[in-house]
Amino acid sequence: MFKFSERGAxxxxxxxxxxxxxxxxxxxxxxxxWHLNIGQPDLETPAIGMNAIRNMSQKIISYSPSKGIPxxxxxxxxxxxxxxxxxxxxxxFITTGASEGVIFALLSLADMGDEVIIPEPFYANYKGFAExxxxxxxxxxxxxxxxFSVKMEDFEACISDKxxxxxxxxxxxxxxxxxxxxxxxxxxxxxxxxxxxxxxDEVYRELCYSxxxxxxxxxxxxxxxxxxxxxxISKRFSATGARIGSLVSRNAEFHNIVLKYAQLRLSSPTxxxxxxxxxxxxxxxxxxxxxEVYDKRRIHLVNRLQxxxxxxxxxxxxxxxxxxxxxxxxxxxxxxWLLEDFDYQGETVMLAPGSGFYINEEIGxxxxxxxYVLNEEQIEKAIDCLEIGLxxxxxxxxxxxxFENSVLS
Amino acid sequence: MFKFSERGAxxxxxxxxxxxxxxxxxxxxxxxxWHLNIGQPDLETPAIGMNAIRNMSQKIISYSPSKGIPxxxxxxxxxxxxxxxxxxxxxxFITTGASEGVIFALLSLADMGDEVIIPEPFYANYKGFAExxxxxxxxxxxxxxxxFSVKMEDFEACISDKxxxxxxxxxxxxxxxxxxxxxxxxxxxxxxxxxxxxxxDEVYRELCYSxxxxxxxxxxxxxxxxxxxxxxISKRFSATGARIGSLVSRNAEFHNIVLKYAQLRLSSPTxxxxxxxxxxxxxxxxxxxxxEVYDKRRIHLVNRLQxxxxxxxxxxxxxxxxxxxxxxxxxxxxxxWLLEDFDYQGETVMLAPGSGFYINEEIGxxxxxxxYVLNEEQIEKAIDCLEIGLxxxxxxxxxxxxFENSVLS
Numbered sequence: 111m112f113k114f115s116e117r118g119a120x121x122x123x124x125x126x127x128x129x130x131x132x133x134x135x136x137x138x139x140x141x142x143x144w145h146l147n148i149g150q151p152d153l154e155t156p157a158i159g160m161n162a163i164r165n166m167s168q169k170i171i172s173y174s175p176s177k178g179i180p181x182x183x184x185x186x187x188x189x190x191x192x193x194x195x196x197x198x199x200x201x202x203f204i205t206t207g208a209s210e211g212v213i214f215a216l217l218s219l220a221d222m223g224d225e226v227i228i229p230e231p232f233y234a235n236y237k238g239f240a241e242x243x244x245x246x247x248x249x250x251x252x253x254x255x256x257x258f259s260v261k262m263e264d265f266e267a268c269i270s271d272k273x274x275x276x277x278x279x280x281x282x283x284x285x286x287x288x289x290x291x292x293x294x295x296x297x298x299x300x301x302x303x304x305x306x307x308x309x310x311d312e313v314y315r316e317l318c319y320s321x322x323x324x325x326x327x328x329x330x331x332x333x334x335x336x337x338x339x340x341x342x343i344s345k346r347f348s349a350t351g352a353r354i355g356s357l358v359s360r361n362a363e364f365h366n367i368v369l370k371y372a373q374l375r376l377s378s379p380t381x382x383x384x385x386x387x388x389x390x391x392x393x394x395x396x397x398x399x400x401x402e403v404y405d406k407r408r409i410h411l412v413n414r415l416q417x418x419x420x421x422x423x424x425x426x427x428x429x430x431x432x433x434x435x436x437x438x439x440x441x442x443x444x445x446x447w448l449l450e451d452f453d454y455q456g457e458t459v460m461l462a463p464g465s466g467f468y469i470n471e472e473i474g475x476x477x478x479x480x481x482y483v484l485n486e487e488q489i490e491k492a493i494d495c496l497e498i499g500l501x502x503x504x505x506x507x508x509x510x511x512x513f514e515n516s517v518l519s
Numbered sequence: 520m521f522k523f524s525e526r527g528a529x530x531x532x533x534x535x536x537x538x539x540x541x542x543x544x545x546x547x548x549x550x551x552x553w554h555l556n557i558g559q560p561d562l563e564t565p566a567i568g569m570n571a572i573r574n575m576s577q578k579i580i581s582y583s584p585s586k587g588i589p590x591x592x593x594x595x596x597x598x599x600x601x602x603x604x605x606x607x608x609x610x611x612f613i614t615t616g617a618s619e620g621v622i623f624a625l626l627s628l629a630d631m632g633d634e635v636i637i638p639e640p641f642y643a644n645y646k647g648f649a650e651x652x653x654x655x656x657x658x659x660x661x662x663x664x665x666x667f668s669v670k671m672e673d674f675e676a677c678i679s680d681k682x683x684x685x686x687x688x689x690x691x692x693x694x695x696x697x698x699x700x701x702x703x704x705x706x707x708x709x710x711x712x713x714x715x716x717x718x719x720d721e722v723y724r725e726l727c728y729s730x731x732x733x734x735x736x737x738x739x740x741x742x743x744x745x746x747x748x749x750x751x752i753s754k755r756f757s758a759t760g761a762r763i764g765s766l767v768s769r770n771a772e773f774h775n776i777v778l779k780y781a782q783l784r785l786s787s788p789t790x791x792x793x794x795x796x797x798x799x800x801x802x803x804x805x806x807x808x809x810x811e812v813y814d815k816r817r818i819h820l821v822n823r824l825q826x827x828x829x830x831x832x833x834x835x836x837x838x839x840x841x842x843x844x845x846x847x848x849x850x851x852x853x854x855x856w857l858l859e860d861f862d863y864q865g866e867t868v869m870l871a872p873g874s875g876f877y878i879n880e881e882i883g884x885x886x887x888x889x890x891y892v893l894n895e896e897q898i899e900k901a902i903d904c905l906e907i908g909l910x911x912x913x914x915x916x917x918x919x920x921x922f923e924n925s926v927l928s
Contacts, residue, residue: 111746114716115683118627118776127585127782154578163790164573167565171760171794176536206615206762209784218527222631222653238783244631244653274524305521351580353615367527371744371809373536374647375618380760381572381790385580470565 121508122238125466126479132449133460141453144492146480147445147460149283149431151348152488153400155385159349162388163381172382176372177365178204178356182387186356189390195328199358203368206378208313208342208355212236214340215357216243218367219307220274227268229260231433231467231474233283233311248273249469254435254477257424258285262296269304276301279311280327281318281423284479285409286426289327294509298330308333311340313355314429316397319405324428334360343382345430347389351423352382404430407482407489414493415420418500420512424514430482433464439510441465441478447507448499459495476512530628531647534875535888541858542869550862553901554891556854556869558692558840560700561755561897562809564794568758572790583674583789585781586774587613587765591796595765598799604737610769612777617722617751617764621645624747624766625652626717629683630921636685638669639847640842640876640883642692642720657682658878662887663844666833667694668819671705678713679880688720689736690727693842693876693888695817695835697727700734707739717742720749722764723838725806728814733837743769752791754839755806761791770854813839816891823902827909827919839891842873848919850887851876856916857908868904885921 126148133143138299177183180199187199205211212235222244228236230249240247246266251259265276276297280289282289289297310327318324327337342355356367410427411432420437438444441463448458464477484492504511533559540707540823542552586592589608596608614620621644630637631653637645639658649656657677661667674685685706689698698706710717719736727733736746766777820841821834829846847853857867873886893901913920 112716112770114772114776115627115630117630118779121626121776121779122783123779124782130584148582149583152579155580160575160580166569170561171564171568172559173557173759176538206788207784217530217651218524221524221526224524230922235783235785238779239658242780242783307521315860349580350582350787361521362521367523367530370527370530370532371651372646373533374531374644374651375616376644377760379615379762379788379791381794382788394606409700437660452905 117137121240121282123466124238126462129449130444130461132446136449136458140456141456143449144457144459144484144488144495146425146482146484146492147462149345149346149481151483152485153348153403155347156348156389156392156396158390158391159347159385162384166384171380172510173343174328174377174383176377176466177369178202178218178378178460179383179387182383185310185387185390190328190358192420193326195326197328197358197360200362200365201358203357203365203372204378204383204475205355206375207344207353208311208340209235209239211340211342211355211357212239212311213242214368214371215309215340216240216245216275217371219309220245220362223272224274225270225272227265227273229278230469231284231464231477233279234466236277244302246272247469251470251473252285252287254424254433258282258287258433261301262293262295265297265300269300271307273304275309277309281312281314281324281428283429284431286432287423287474288320288322288428289325290322294325294327294330301336302332307336307338309338309340313340313342313345317401317404317430318428319408320427328358336361338364343386343389349385349389352385353379354382354386404482407484407486410486411489411493412482413481418493418497420475420500432480432482433467433477434480435477436500437512438476438500438515439512440475442475443510444503445478447503452499452502454495454498457491457495459494461501522541525529526650532875533647534643535871537863538854538869541855543821545858545867549865551866552695552858553866553868553893553897553904555891555893555901556871558890558892560892561761561894562757562812564756564758564894565798566804567800568756568794568798571793572589575793580789581788583788583792586778587787588729588789588792591792594796594799594891599737599767602735604735606767606769607900607928609771609774610767612766612774613787613792614764614766614782615784616718616753616762616811617749618644618648620749620751620766621720622651623777623780624718624749625649625654625684626780626880629654629720632681633683634672634679634681636682638687639692639878640873640886641689643875645686645857646878655681656878660879660882661694661696663733663831663833663842667691667696667842669702671702671709674706674709678709682713682715684718686718690723690733690837692723692838693840694833695838695841696836697729697731698734699731703734703739707742710745711741716745716747718747718749722749722751722754725755726810726813726839727837728817737767745770747773750791752795752798758794758796761794763791763795766772777809779882813891816893816895819895820889820898820902823899827902827906829909837919841889841891842876842886843889844886845909846921847885847909848921849884851884852919853912856886857904861908861911868901868902868908870905
């Protein structure tokens with residue numbers, strides 16, 4: 111027998127997608143599955159994008175430049191500069207989704223065995239990419255009971271001489287946390303003090319629901335040479351399948367290294383870049399409408415969840431996710447059971463089990479991540495399934511059920 | 520100053536793209552650059568593909584399943600089975616270009632520090648991906664003077680207890696070599712004897728110019744569990760910018776591991792998969808026409824090169840590349856000079872310096888890779904530039920010039 115690689119055997123399994131076979135089986139049985147597990151927006155990709163693709167006149171779908179199609183880079187730079195970033199086109203690098211941006215950034219900034227500090231719960235795939243790059247993730251645990259606030263002293267306690275990067279998501283998937291200016295400045299100061307890079311995934315930048323405006327790390331003073339932004343069109347324009355992201359940094363050496371990795375994979379998809387360039391013609395009202403849609407869902411979801419006994423959660427301030435503490439002992443078991451053995455009027459709900467969003471998996475064992483990417487009516491039905499599911503589960507598995515109830519801010 | 524990663528600093532620079540800034544500068548000056556450096560086909564992407572994209576009715580460009588869109592997998596499996604492979608749909612995995620297929624295969628098959636045997640000269644990016652995966656490339660050197668034949672005893676001599684994979688390209692980029700059935704059986708026997716995987720990049724499978732039919736590694740007996748095929752639509756359908764490839768293997772454990780890496784990057788581009796699925800409706804005559812076009816160019820190119828003094832080359836039997844030994848001492852210098860300081864009637868030619876196609880870079884120092892992806896008239900002009908370039912270079916840099924002349928088979 112051939113022995114496959116250890117790293118392959120141990121490779122991180124996405125908690126967002128690992129239950130897909132069970133969902134497929136449920137659908138085969140005729141059960142309708144409400145997908146709250148994955149951040150796949152249900153909003154339409156604006157037609158202006160698809161129209162640009164329909165109007166493409168090029169006869170050869172050829173490689174594009176490894177760093178992206180120049181006209182798209184130009185327009186994207188202007189888009190960013192509309193937020194006051196004052197970037198040059200050289201600062202913007204097109205990637206095949208934010209996913210590729212994450213791996214390129216990690217490979218460029220840190221060597222095998224180096225450490226990256228990531229607040230947990232985190233977007234689960236960060237861990238997978240860090241492991242793929244041979245890095246050690248040092249988690250700073252943000253607690254649901256503290257509204258997922260991150261404590262700056264916890265960051266400093268994690269720094270060792272192996273630390274190269276502080277990596278955050280703002281607004282945060284999966285918690286909905288939005289970092290304040292003060293918090294970002296504290297992280298900046300740590301980066302300067304310990305000679306680290308700050309990598310910020312800002313793909314949800316348009317989705318901040320509180321009054322305080324979004325604070326991009328690109329605006330941090332004295333950090334021009336130490337910041338990388340991960341971005342993507344996936345959520346901004348409901349175009350996850352286009353696979354177009356970007357890396358933004360003012361550090362030229364960073365771009366030189368990234369270019370080498372980018373040349374290896376030749377280029378990002380041409381169609382996606384054409385789509386993305388056209389989507390930048392949308393005006394401000396588009397972003398306002400989208401934000402309003404998600405905000406209404408958020409409010410609806412929170413109100414609906416408050417009616418269920420035994421849940422603990424924090425009202426999300428941004429993005430379109432939230433972590434919920436359920437009155438159960440093993441959310442992997444519960445989420446799989448919802449798909450395998452449960453339905454309510456022919457429907458069930460798919461959630462992402464919480465453990466995969468933590469290095470300290472035990473903390474997540476009682477949590478699930480929910481993405482509010484369905485309309486209010488659908489959310490209602492999906493949460494009906496969750497509520498009925500919980501009470502059915504309580505009867506069936508009393509030893510896997512616990513009793514608590516609190517709603518935070 | 521922040522210290523970027525060692526691996527980033529040492530990351531492999533693509534010999535195919537590293538001279539791009541010099542080509543861009545030449546174009547800015549108004550010089551026309553003939554691109555023989557890159558395997559970007561000049562043939563049109565068949566319109567049936569673009570039409571399918573224009574007719575897409577989906578309103579949301581959403582993530583596709585991590586292993587590919589089922590209808591495309593189904594059709595691609597049928598396409599492969601037309602060659603007698605007898606595959607199941609589970610054996611076929613869609614990747615974001617062949618590039619991603621290479622890295623997924625290497626990560627799944629071998630651990631950090633393990634060895635992969637690759638005949639050199641090789642498609643340069645294999646080395647980059649192997650390094651990205653922390654692997655050691657053990658080259659089996661194929662000599663121009665031996666028509667790039669690979670000697671089986673050389674393979675066995677390279678095998679150590681760290682060896683996990685033999686990795687070949689068939690038909691081969693950059694040499695045009697096509698492996699015979701006998702050669703493949705010898706490699707199979709080595710894989711069985713030493714418990715290795717055979718990874719074969721077959722993206723040029725349609726382009727074999729000799730009478731002997733192409734031999735896919737998927738037809739090797741007793742190798743069902745040890746073969747991975749890297750494939751792509753890029754060259755087959757002139758659709759490099761779509762970024763769609765595939766991994767084919769009958770080993771279910773291999774697919775389970777690849778799926779984990781694939782879930783990390785979520786999905787391959789939707790548009791490219793729609794294009795690819797439609798392109799499979801082309802009938803056999805399309806492939807015959809394309810092969811005829813490249814074959815004519817190949818013959819034309821070889822005839823034209825034979826008229827130039829001092830070149831050594833082997834007549835390619837497949838794909839659309841060839842390695843040429845030039846009467847110079849440093850092809851990196853020569854290729855850069857062609858772009859920086861030379862033009863012939865306002866034109867110049869871009870070639871890929873040979874050193875990057877070897878682990879033993881010295882062997883490649885006097886060679887260049889040429890892709891015949893231009894029509895005969897353009898090839899004529901490009902090779903005019905090479906010929907005049909060589910004689911100008913000889914005058915300007917006599918100490919970098921050498922004198923020899925032989926044409927092989």
